[in-house]
Amino acid sequence: MKLVDVSAFYAPKGGGVRTYVERKLKAGEALGHNVTVIAPGEDDRIEQRGPRSKIVWLKSKLFPLDFNYRWFSDIPALYDALDAEDPDFVEVSSPWRSASVVADWPGKAPRALIMHADPLSAYAYYYLDPVATRTTIDSVFERYWRHLRRLDERCAMIVSASTSLSQRLIAGGLKHVVTNPMGVDPGIFSPDLRDPALRKGLLELCELPETATLLLGVGRFSTEKRWPMVVDAVASAGHHHAVGLVLAGQGRSRKVIERRIGENPHIRVLAPITKRDELARVMASADALLHGCEAETFCIVAAEARASGLPLITPDEGGASDQARASNGWIYESAHAASAAQAVADYCLAREAGRDGPRAHVPPPRTMDDHFRELFASYEAVLAGERQAA
Missing domain, CATH: 3.40.50.2000 (Glycogen Phosphorylase B;)
Structure with missing residues (x-):
């Protein structure tokens, strides 16, 4: 399987997303998949990570709220990169603008949104919980819920890493939510x-x-x-x-x-x-x-x-x-x-x-490799279903 991850928040000085992506590249190699990460960078370049894995950096502008990150400021260049890769499956790992951009890409490959961020909890609930109920807050941010439901319609799956987030997404009207908990890098923490x-x-x-x-x-x-x-x-x-x-x-x-x-x-x-x-x-x-x-x-x-x-x-x-x-x-x-x-x-x-x-x-968590085995298998199942339908 050839997988492309459009990762808006992958950056050399990033946090959890960087850790996740680094392990995905290694897991893809180990499982025999071709994994390409497309990320916003300082310049256009390709960073080969292994025989079947690489990072395609696209020249992008700095993210104004945090200069450790950049944002996909050239959408035609992003579409050209996706066309050049001709992937079997596409991931997008931010629910913001890049998710809509990938959803609108005219390629035929099925798509998955990885919910690395929970904007409602991080921002709306954070500031408004003291003065309003969750029902009221959700109604105020109905535009965001419509955005998520539109992505849900365009994606084969919305991948959530926790039961609590999955429950809220399903309650918000999303129909393709899949819960797949992440894990830790094996062999490091003990x-x-x-x-x-x-x-x-x-x-x-x-x-x-x-x-x-x-x-x-x-x-x-x-x-x-x-x-x-x-x-x-x-x-x-x-x-x-x-x-x-x-x-x-x-x-x-x-x-x-x-x-x-x-x-x-x-x-x-x-x-x-x-x-x-x-x-x-x-x-x-x-x-x-x-x-x-x-x-x-x-x-x-x-x-x-x-x-x-x-x-x-x-x-x-x-x-x-x-x-x-x-x-x-x-x-x-x-x-x-x-x-x-x-x-x-x-x-x-x-x-x-x-x-x-x-x-x-203290019961240990599962590893990232467990997560990626399950994730890649779910993508292969989607592709097998499409081949059977064809």
């Missing part, structure tokens, strides 16, 4: 990487003894991740428990987070961790992962923490909550600092009493 000396050093950075609880937060420093709320939750729990928090990430909200931390010596922002093996060591050496965002479509960070043997403390909505429920984690009311603080305190109590559970008993 409880065996736990380093007591590293843990001790991180607690010392937080001016706490080895007996304290060490929480870890990982992710992009942006508004929808709710890091200030996470900081408040740990600070509140810290009045009654010896608990520290280290945050690993980068982004435009860093200064906002640092101002929220203030003079609190028990919460620290680490330098960005760019190497996967270093992140794996840090994850395995913490006591639990604390997450604040209810708008995750899957939450690779939570899956990586599970693979590292960490208990999870997450909001009760979105992909992070699915990960926590699957691993018997601690769950709090989304966007509610007091509830998050109580969940942190409950975890600290459990850990102090020896009831947070042996690491070996």
